Amino acid sequence: MLQTSVKPQSSAGSATHDGLGHYCGLAAAFAPDGLDIARTLFYMLFAQQHRGQESCGIAWEEGGLLRSDRRLGMVANAASDWQADATRSRVGIGHVRYATHGGGGLANAQPLAVDCNKGRIALAHNGNLSNGVALRAELFDGGSIFQTTSDSELILHRISRSTAVGIEAILRDALSGVEGAYSLCLIWNGALVAVRDPMGFRPLHLARHGDAWLVASETCALHALGPMDWREAEPGECIVVDDDGVRSFFLEPAPRRSRCIFESIYFARPDSYVFGRSVHGARMALGAAMALDDELRPDVVVPVPDSGTLAALGYAQASGAPFAFGLTRNHYVGRSFILPSKGERDLAVRMKLHAVREVVSGKKVVIVDDSLVRGTTSGIIVRLLREAGASEVHLRLSSPELKWPCYYGIDIPTREELISNRLDPAGIAAYTGADSVRFLGVARLRAALDAPESEYCCACFDGHYPCPVYQGS
Ligand code: SF4
Structure with a gap:
């Protein structure tokens, strides 16, 4: 079952640059015995506010339900109540968004959460699909109905339409032919899944913090919770965290890597x-x-x-x-x-x-x-x-x-x-x-x-x- 809530609020973003914007930042957590999910994601997103000020959102599993809460505005203003939220959950993902591509508004705020033929899935995406227009047209012509104008929704459609079986085969199938930049965090039937595109455009990191596994775009989001060991997800790597532990597999390799050099020049936080x-x-x-x-x-x-x-x-x-x-x-x-x-x-x-x-x-x-x-x-x-x-x-x-x-x-x-x-x-x-x-x-x-x-x-x-x-x- 799926429960979502959306809360409009006037945006109070504050650009720091003459005309450049980043599309998004990601945060995710999995703990076998549960953790304060809204609170944890609040701090991880707050540390990455520079990656998007238009909207923020979280999704988590609670009592067999997939729940989400998306709001317009910056984390500290629009979602300060998450700090005091005592909800316990084993898995959650979060997102901050800068809205230009695909338009702004709550409809395009993430994570996107759906019930589909593969189960309960929530998705948060950093990046932009360079063939998103063509992929959308193909799906639309095939009868798909879209609720957002963001290309992140395309990935959910492709997951749902895949005839493959099992997370690994489905992701390989759904993401083959998808071009451009995508670092993803998903809740997939209670598991946490993190994906970095084969060219490695956007950063993504995995860390261990006590009993919890954390994923974030930047290391500053991890260190907001305290010192911990971390590693970078490899380009093309898909990381699955569930009750069996952590395992990885890789998507079809790309002919080259394409890390975004602007992350180092301007976008990422200096302590990351x-x-x-x-x-x-x-x-x-x-x-x-x-x-x-x-x-x-x-x-x-x-x-x-x-x-x-x-x-x-x-x-x-x-x-x-x-x-x-x-x-x-x-x-x-x-x-x-x-x-x-x-x-x-x-x-x-x-x-x-x-x-x-x-x-x-x-x-x-x-x-x-x-x-x-x-x-x-x-x-x-x-x-x-x-x-x-x-x-x-x-x-x-x-x-x-x-x-x-x-x-x-x-x-x-x-x-x-x-x-x-x-x-x-x-x-x-x-x-x-x-x-x-x-x-x-x-x-x-x-x-x-x-x-x-x-x-x-x-x-x-x-x-x-x-x-x-x-x-x-
Ligand atoms: S370096 Fe590449 S990915 Fe980064 S902003 Fe420039 S064109 Fe985009």
């Missing part, structure tokens, strides 16, 4: 490990790589908080220039200031970021951010620094020029909106008012993170899509 390496260390390495190629000798290196902080620190250490917080950030700015009309954008950025005169006045300033999207915020930041007395302002980006859309789970503005498709670095300097602008090249990026083309996706920078993309995906 993704793809087997520290995000903190990765961002420091990117900053250092930028400094190696830069003949500039700045008086001070200033980060754009918080996204540029670690790259600026790496740049400062490698260049020998002092690091200082020449911009402070107001952490109380809510969503009302995030998407203002064009005329109000300047004011909105001024409400959020403030230049520190004492740090930048009379100085040749290098300002560091992780990436450049539309360029509008950067222009205002340059102006703020000049108003505070900076004699020169040089903009440095710890990633290459962002030029291409992502079909694998990151929301990137259209090609026309991306400033690097309209202007070269000299043009961007003129547009933003900076004295110079430099990006980290793709080759330097790959070298700094030891991320060869056979292992990592850089398609939004170089247009080399690791698996086919289709119009409308």
Whole structure:
């Protein structure tokens, strides 16, 4: 039996970046003797709030029922009662969602929970299927009825329609022909199942915590519950946790791996490990790589908080220039200031970021951010620094020029909106008012993170899509 509850609430998300969004974060737990499921998932999702602020949800088994609770808004605001919820369950999964692909609203909030011919199944998905449009059309033409516009529902349909027998055979069958990015957590007739797509686009981790097994997109969600041993799920690995313990099998291998390099550049939390390496260390390495190629000798290196902080620190250490917080950030700015009309954008950025005169006045300033999207915020930041007395302002980006859309789970503005498709670095300097602008090249990026083309996706920078993309995906 299936019981669901949905609770609308005004969204109170707070974007921290000029136009990029992540699609989702996952959390899951299994304990043979049961655990406080809502409470456990609350803390794991709270730690991954940066991966999606539009909606949050949990699903769990209770007394033979599969139950779910999905809400609009951020975990701390929309679901604070989960902290005090004493519901005991052996298995649960959770999800935070950033809604652009497939649209927002409660209907698309996850986990999705269904009764089907394979039993009671709940599913939470991080990623985007690059052939989702074609798969949906095929199912629709075959008579399937959809309740959401998200491509995650396609996976449930394919599981239900499979004629194979047993979790392993059904998953192999259902996921063959599914292309793109999918890290999944499922409750499947009382078992916890975690799946990472064969190309390994999105991170997924497994940990042991006392008697419980935990799964999360990022390790920060695991460590929110205390210290524990963890490991990364391998690309293509399907992990089943049930009363018999933990076992793995693998989907058909892909010809290459395609870990999303943007997880290390911007999306993941700095204290997390993704793809087997520290995000903190990765961002420091990117900053250092930028400094190696830069003949500039700045008086001070200033980060754009918080996204540029670690790259600026790496740049400062490698260049020998002092690091200082020449911009402070107001952490109380809510969503009302995030998407203002064009005329109000300047004011909105001024409400959020403030230049520190004492740090930048009379100085040749290098300002560091992780990436450049539309360029509008950067222009205002340059102006703020000049108003505070900076004699020169040089903009440095710890990633290459962002030029291409992502079909694998990151929301990137259209090609026309991306400033690097309209202007070269000299043009961007003129547009933003900076004295110079430099990006980290793709080759330097790959070298700094030891991320060869056979292992990592850089398609939004170089247009080399690791698996086919289709119009409308
Ligand atoms: S296109 Fe960019 S954002 Fe998308 S998966 Fe590849 S590296 Fe990540």
